[in-house]
Amino acid sequence: MDKPSELKSLALAYIGDAVYEMHIREYLIKLGNVKVQQLHQQAVTYVKATAQAQVIQQWLSEKHLTSEEEAVVRRGRNAKSGSIPKNTSVQAYKYSTAFEALLGFLYLDHQTERLTELMDTAITITEKGDGGNGTRVDSR
Numbered sequence: 001m002d003k004p005s006e007l008k009s010l011a012l013a014y015i016g017d018a019v020y021e022m023h024i025r026e027y028l029i030k031l032g033n034v035k036v037q038q039l040h041q042q043a044v045t046y047v048k049a050t051a052q053a054q055v056i057q058q059w060l061s062e063k064h065l066t067s068e069e070e071a072v073v074r075r076g077r078n079a080k081s082g083s084i085p086k087n088t089s090v091q092a093y094k095y096s097t098a099f100e101a102l103l104g105f106l107y108l109d110h111q112t113e114r115l116t117e118l119m120d121t122a123i124t125i126t127e128k129g130d131g132g133n134g135t136r137v138d139s140r
Contacts, residue, residue: 004108005072009079009101012072016104021047023119046126049088053095054129055122056102064121069102076101 024046028039045051056073059065065073076098084093106115
């Protein structure tokens with residue numbers, strides 16, 4: 001992959017979704033959670049559209065992203081997708097796509113340290129804000 005910035009935003013979001021899902025699964029396993037059903041329910045807290053939208057909006061409002069990252073986010077937010085899932089708002093879906101596109105871009109651009117930093121920050125934001133669901137993962 002020579003220039004990830006030239007990929008379509010939905011392609012970036014596709015890979016970003018997988019990268020974040022894997023990061024979350026590793027995080028939960030490291031906490032010592034082993035029951036698969038419990039792992040899945042906890043993972044959803046982090047990977048659902050409303051949680052991702054909350055994270056990206058906080059990063060934008062706090063000017064946490066570089067100008068290059070903001071450009072990727074804008075492209076991701078404005079990407080035209082065929083359909084919106086029933087269980088989320090259009091706005092949350094657009095921002096979650098932007099979140100995933102950013103992670104996909106950083107992954108494909110081999111910006112591993114920045115990617116890890118943002119994903120770890122996303123976990124912290126989601127846990128503080130309950131991911132919009134009132135559910136926290138017990139990290140004890």
